[in-house]
Amino acid sequence: MRRILLSLAVFAALSSTALATGGFSCAVKDANVTFEGEAGFSYSLGGILNFRGMLALPADLAQKGLETVTLDQSSLTHHWLHDGELRLLVHAESGENQPFAALDFVMLTTADEEGLNYEGTYVLKVEGADLAEPVRRSGKVACSVG
Structure with a gap:
């Protein structure tokens, strides 16, 4: 009887709904910035998993300590992946x-x-x-999601 109950418990745990995951990859390379970022995400829970990447600034914009930045989960201070929109805020x-x-x-x-x-x-x-006021630049970005 114990084996049957244990088998039923294991079967119930294994048959639970799986959490679907995916990933995204984004890149920019222009006169303002070189950026590469990627992460996994959970479709069901909405969380970003293992964000990582790199951001490099051109010599005319780079400040000491920010010439090339290795990005990790702590760099991603805000994100949104919902209803056809992907938004990221990276801070360093x-x-x-x-x-x-x-x-x-x-x-x-x-x-x-x-x-x-x-x-x-x-x-x-x-x-x-070294900057009298913040410098702002903008451009285009492309990502693939799967």
């Missing part, structure tokens, strides 16, 4: 023992008819001790 700051510098990279994209390619725009804001 210069490290310790360096003059203050920070950047925000905001991406706003919408899906094509098939829902696999997302295109849109980005806005980059760079602040730094």
